[in-house]
Amino acid sequence: MRVLIVDDSKTMRMIVKRTLRQAGYDSCEVDEAGNGKEALDVIKANKPDVILCDWNMPEMNGLELLQALNGQGVKVPFGFVTSEGTPEMKQLATDNGALFLITKPFTPETFQQQLGAVLS
């Protein structure tokens, strides 16, 4: 399985990778991108099985990335991992096809719950 982590913070990308391992997904291959624009290139090249994406990022934010993928007809399971989780954002995420929204700070159990359904 191949996971793409999109976050402008290297720290958060490391934390997400560590949490994936702690949640039992230690055999997955991980690609990283620092914003939505970079992610589009990585998605084209590496075809990830799932995308874990921050919401607030410079250049192209997570929602814009999801909308760009929708516009290109690219169907990849997509979830937000973000510091904001208001009902409005959750609704916006769902309306655009995101499968889940994980709010920081998160635990390995949260990853298991959300990713388990997607990856099973």
Place this chain on the structure above:
Amino acid sequence: MTEMSDHLAKWVTACVDSAKELASVALGIDQVAVNDIVAAMPSDQPIALIALAGSQSSVQLGISASHEGCQAISKKLLGMELDEPDLESGEVADAMGEAANILAGQVKSLMTSVDSTLNLGIPIFIRGQIDKSADSEVGLANIRIADIPVGVVVIISSEQ
């Protein structure tokens, strides 16, 4: 708590509650003590700041600690042991910014009843003294996350 407006006090309380959540879940530390809450800027030490702005509010939230404290917070956030080699300055800046980002996300969810239009900015990390403008109000909660002294700062601009 030093004399401050009810509005600012509400923001500071939300920050302290969010700092406890950050410490517990992201840093793995449940021991958080509030030493005091004052209407003052933090002393001359590094600070990660992030804007939280909406139609009713224009606020800067910050996490401030000594250089050693920033190292400790960053290492805990990254799941490292405190006796591991120190992180490079850019790594600390990124980690402290992410800590501020997590804190602000929690505060935003707690403060939606005050302002439902709040939006988060991108965090910045400053090594040096910051000053408030004449028209802004400051609240500082001096807390301890385990043995790490940390300042949690709220700067509210009165101009909209």
